[in-house]
Amino acid sequence: MKKMLMVSSALALGLATTAAKAEPQAEVLHWWTSGGEAAAVKVLMEEFNANGGTWTDMPVAGGGGDAAMTALRARVLSGNAPTAVQLKGPSIQEWYEEGALGNIQDVADAENWDELLPEAIQYHLKCDGDYCAAPVNIHRIDWIWANASILEDAGIEPPKSWDEFNAAAEKLQGMGILPLAHGGQAWQDATLFEAVVAGLGGTEFYKKALIDLDMDTLKSDKMVEVFDQMRVLRGYVDDNFSGRDWNLATAMVINGEAAFQIMGDWAKGEFIAAGKEPGKDFYCSSPTGGGYLYNVDSFAFFNVDGDDRQAGQKLLAKLTMGKNFQKVFNLNKGSIPARLDVSMDEFDSCGVQSNKDLGTAIEQNALLPSYAHGMALRGAQAGAVTDVVTAHFNSDMSSQEAVEQLAQAVAASQ
Amino acid sequence: MTDWLEKHVPKLVLAPSLVAIFVFVYGFIGWTAYVSFTKSRLLPKYDLVGTIQYEKLAASPRWEVALTNLAIFGILFILFATVIGLILAIMLDQKIRTEGPLRTIYLYPMALSFIVTGTAWKWILNPGLGIESVFRDLGFENFSFDWLVNPDLAIYTVVIAGVWQSSGFVMALFLAGLRSVDGEIIRAAMVDGISTPRIYMSIIIPSMAPIFLSSFIVLSHLAIKSFDLVIALTGGGPGYSTDLPATFMYAMAFSRGDIGQAASSATVMMMIVTAIIVPYLYSELRPRHD
Numbered sequence: 001m002k003k004m005l006m007v008s009s010a011l012a013l014g015l016a017t018t019a020a021k022a023e024p025q026a027e028v029l030h031w032w033t034s035g036g037e038a039a040a041v042k043v044l045m046e047e048f049n050a051n052g053g054t055w056t057d058m059p060v061a062g063g064g065g066d067a068a069m070t071a072l073r074a075r076v077l078s079g080n081a082p083t084a085v086q087l088k089g090p091s092i093q094e095w096y097e098e099g100a101l102g103n104i105q106d107v108a109d110a111e112n113w114d115e116l117l118p119e120a121i122q123y124h125l126k127c128d129g130d131y132c133a134a135p136v137n138i139h140r141i142d143w144i145w146a147n148a149s150i151l152e153d154a155g156i157e158p159p160k161s162w163d164e165f166n167a168a169a170e171k172l173q174g175m176g177i178l179p180l181a182h183g184g185q186a187w188q189d190a191t192l193f194e195a196v197v198a199g200l201g202g203t204e205f206y207k208k209a210l211i212d213l214d215m216d217t218l219k220s221d222k223m224v225e226v227f228d229q230m231r232v233l234r235g236y237v238d239d240n241f242s243g244r245d246w247n248l249a250t251a252m253v254i255n256g257e258a259a260f261q262i263m264g265d266w267a268k269g270e271f272i273a274a275g276k277e278p279g280k281d282f283y284c285s286s287p288t289g290g291g292y293l294y295n296v297d298s299f300a301f302f303n304v305d306g307d308d309r310q311a312g313q314k315l316l317a318k319l320t321m322g323k324n325f326q327k328v329f330n331l332n333k334g335s336i337p338a339r340l341d342v343s344m345d346e347f348d349s350c351g352v353q354s355n356k357d358l359g360t361a362i363e364q365n366a367l368l369p370s371y372a373h374g375m376a377l378r379g380a381q382a383g384a385v386t387d388v389v390t391a392h393f394n395s396d397m398s399s400q401e402a403v404e405q406l407a408q409a410v411a412a413s414q
Numbered sequence: 415m416t417d418w419l420e421k422h423v424p425k426l427v428l429a430p431s432l433v434a435i436f437v438f439v440y441g442f443i444g445w446t447a448y449v450s451f452t453k454s455r456l457l458p459k460y461d462l463v464g465t466i467q468y469e470k471l472a473a474s475p476r477w478e479v480a481l482t483n484l485a486i487f488g489i490l491f492i493l494f495a496t497v498i499g500l501i502l503a504i505m506l507d508q509k510i511r512t513e514g515p516l517r518t519i520y521l522y523p524m525a526l527s528f529i530v531t532g533t534a535w536k537w538i539l540n541p542g543l544g545i546e547s548v549f550r551d552l553g554f555e556n557f558s559f560d561w562l563v564n565p566d567l568a569i570y571t572v573v574i575a576g577v578w579q580s581s582g583f584v585m586a587l588f589l590a591g592l593r594s595v596d597g598e599i600i601r602a603a604m605v606d607g608i609s610t611p612r613i614y615m616s617i618i619i620p621s622m623a624p625i626f627l628s629s630f631i632v633l634s635h636l637a638i639k640s641f642d643l644v645i646a647l648t649g650g651g652p653g654y655s656t657d658l659p660a661t662f663m664y665a666m667a668f669s670r671g672d673i674g675q676a677a678s679s680a681t682v683m684m685m686i687v688t689a690i691i692v693p694y695l696y697s698e699l700r701p702r703h704d
Contacts, residue, residue, distance in 0.1 A: 066668045091671070243648060
């Protein structure tokens with residue numbers, strides 16, 4: 001204990017002296033550029049500057065992060081990496097293997113991150129046992145968003161399994177109401193797919209299929225069932241869904257043109273922006289029966305030279321995990337804080353539900369990294385799975401054929 | 415001194431751009447070809463591993479779709495753009511009064527970027543917004559035109575938009591060609607009482623062979639590098655049914671972090687272009703003996 005105290009005070013001293021020597025500098029590459037997100041990042045920027053640092057903002061919009069990743073590659077190859085970069089999941093490990101990531105273990109020790117973060121999520125943020133990234137949020141992916149008045153008119157409860165969902169959708173179809181609003185883009189098809197895998201197969205099946213890429217699981221009868229359900233879901237979608245953006249699909253639910261949408265919790269922002277209230281105008285429920293598909297955004301810290309920039313990384317890491325930022329950022333973004341000790345008082349009922357389910361999922365070891373949002377697999381492998389999922393969803397391919405193609409594509413991508 | 419300058423200044427002036435071309439065009443083509451023989455993923459790696467990337471490419475159903483689409487799109491696009499361009503040019507060639515304005519109208523789509531064309535046609539062809547919904551509103555309840563959202567037919571919408579954009583340009587090429595045909599021959603043919611269609615079929619069109627070749631070269635490279643039109647019109651969808659080699663390459667390089675696959679697909683695209691351009695260059699550049 002005494003030793004630990006000494007270490008931590010030495011660390012604190014070290015931090016203090018570097019801070020005195022060099023003013024913390026941070027150049028932050030991210031693609032949080034839309035209204036709510038930009039406001040959320042601004043909170044961090046202001047805190048950073050208020051603590052004596054200088055924040056250089058480097059927002060690169062476009063292509064869901066593709067443009068930012070291209071900029072990052074150019075910067076790393078030229079030996080001038082940004083201080084911190086919005087990265088997540090296995091891509092953190094990929095960059096670490098390229099030898100590009102730094103280490104913020106001392107900040108994590110000082111701030112006790114191991115106590116504050118769910119173990120499953122720590123795994124994504126550590127490079128060979130040491131923290132190299134700081135989490136900003138937890139998005140839940142497996143939400144069914146429902147229009148409350150449609151459900152009430154039809155006498156339907158928010159579905160909590162795929163069977164319930166199918167029954168509800170049949171009933172709605174019989175009444176001439178479009179059951180499912182969906183946008184035909186590959187990542188949205190993948191978002192449906194993973195919710196079906198987790199819901200029909202359960203957590204163990206999900207882990208074997210989409211994390212371990214276990215061949216027997218990928219070729220199993222259960223996987224055939226999953227594709228059967230995808231085909232059923234296709235029947236609940238209107239014919240005009242190709243290429244539709246996710247927020248337009250959300251708008252269909254808001255306007256009562258469709259009953260459900262399956263989408264991550266960023267969709268909530270659209271409901272709230274339209275003046276709708278969770279629990280009253282719209283519902284959120286999950287079809288996975290205890291599973292919890294998550295997407296954790298984080299800042300990864302790259303190898304940088306100079307005391308001022310290293311001090312900037314430490315300060316940024318500390319502030320990112322700070323209670324205030326975790327609360328304000330996530331109130332803006334629709335997600336929930338990554339650290340578990342933030343008060344949920346100001347969050348809406350869906351946020352509170354998400355936090356509660358998170359706790360249950362941690363206990364039951366049912367936290368599942370989202371494959372569709374790049375948390376479970378590396379880019380090439382996730383892409384191989386998505387190719388098959390979207391090809392199946394957008395054609396009349398049989399489930400059997402889809403399973404065969406899936407196994408082939410995954411084997412080729414290893 | 416002045417002699418030396420006179421002799422060397424042109425070389426000195428040209429040198430920077432030559433160096434730039436060698437480095438940034440041929441150098442990077444070589445680099446891409448090299449990387450296609452490595453196991454590069456997120457960042458380029460330089461250990462040669464043989465033809466693994468090409469084998470993976472050959473086994474990929476998505477690449478197969480991309481190549482098939484390139485064949486469908488390339489052939490139909492070149493064919494229709496040429497035929498429509500030629501017909502328009504012949505009709506404008508009939509010494510009509512409003513030729514000036516008409517020529518501008520037909521040529522104008524060329525001034526638009528493919529992104530604009532793609533977005534406009536996306537709206538026109540969208541079953542819920544465009545042609546289909548207009549006809550249904552007019553009372554034709556069973557009217558259906560849903561190619562854009564039909565995975566088997568979506569590639570043909572790309573052809574429609576591409577032809578709309580490019581046939582005006584082809585028309586301008588042919589119009590210039592028609593005007594350059596020797597008037598004496600045509601008048602002589604007319605004196606002999608040969609019908610106008612026959613004059614076009616047997617005299618004018620055959621004498622425009624070089625124009626056909628130029629328009630083929632221009633259109634075929636437009637087709638092979640076609641990227642923005644697909645991105646704006648279908649985004650490669652539904653599914654990946656309208657993927658072309660260029661969009662495949664982009665997805666691998668920038669969304670998937672699979673530089674090896676991107677490099678090998680880029681190299682294959684380069685070979686396709688080469689296969690078309692080299693015979694052309696050969697026929698153009700060889701010394702003429704006649």
